[in-house]
Amino acid sequence: MLNYSEILPRRIILIDDQPYEVLDAHVFQKQKSRPVNHTKVRNLISGSVKEVVFHQFEKAEEADMGTMEVKYLYANKGEFWFCDAKDPANRFKLSEAQLGDSIKFIKVNTIIDSTTFNGDIIGLKYPIKVELKITEAPPAVRGNTSGNATKAVIVETGATIYVPMFINEGDVVRINTDTGEYAERVEKA
Numbered sequence: 414m415l416n417y418s419e420i421l422p423r424r425i426i427l428i429d430d431q432p433y434e435v436l437d438a439h440v441f442q443k444q445k446s447r448p449v450n451h452t453k454v455r456n457l458i459s460g461s462v463k464e465v466v467f468h469q470f471e472k473a474e475e476a477d478m479g480t481m482e483v484k485y486l487y488a489n490k491g492e493f494w495f496c497d498a499k500d501p502a503n504r505f506k507l508s509e510a511q512l513g514d515s516i517k518f519i520k521v522n523t524i525i526d527s528t529t530f531n532g533d534i535i536g537l538k539y540p541i542k543v544e545l546k547i548t549e550a551p552p553a554v555r556g557n558t559s560g561n562a563t564k565a566v567i568v569e570t571g572a573t574i575y576v577p578m579f580i581n582e583g584d585v586v587r588i589n590t591d592t593g594e595y596a597e598r599v600e601k602a
Contacts, residue, residue: 416472417469417471420438421435422437427475431457432456433454436453436455436462438450447468449469450467457528457530457535458535477530480528482497483497483524485519485525491509493507493509519543519590520545539591544586545568564578579598580595583602584600
């Protein structure tokens with residue numbers, strides 16, 4: 414059990430038997446009143462965010478979260494199929510709402526760590542950066558190089574990203590999965 418002052422950002426607590434990640438916490442005391450911890454929490458299952466105030470006498474239970482390695486198999490009509498990395502027969506699907514935008518930068522047959530709660534998978538832990546090959550890139554336009562000129566390209570997973578003008582089809586680039594932004598060129602075609 415966590416005291417009200419121990420409920421800090423990045424902790425995962427239970428509220429109404431649901432896991433919530435603490436996004437922000439601020440302990441303060443108004444005049445002639447007891448201290449409180451004003452927090453902003455995000456439900457790890459639904460993704461909803463709400464504010465919760467913990468008073469000095471309140472406690473919160475820390476959620477028992479686990480991890481499991483899963484293998485990304487394929488995507489079809491908004492459903493993303495995975496299997497247990499150790500048991501390929503154990504297949505399951507997750508919705509796009511559960512996975513977020515970062516899934517579009519993950520290649521098929523990639524092994525990823527997942528977050529579990531009570532044995533159910535509630536999300537994935539994506540690598541911070543991935544290396545992907547450019548499959549479609551328009552040629553650079555002469556005279557359009559002032560400042561930070563960029564162009565839209567398509568990577569091998571089908572995602573569209575913006576890269577500098579010198580990137581060509583066949584190049585391998587490193588992409589930040591959180592922001593979807595180009596980081597650097599790894600290999601020139």
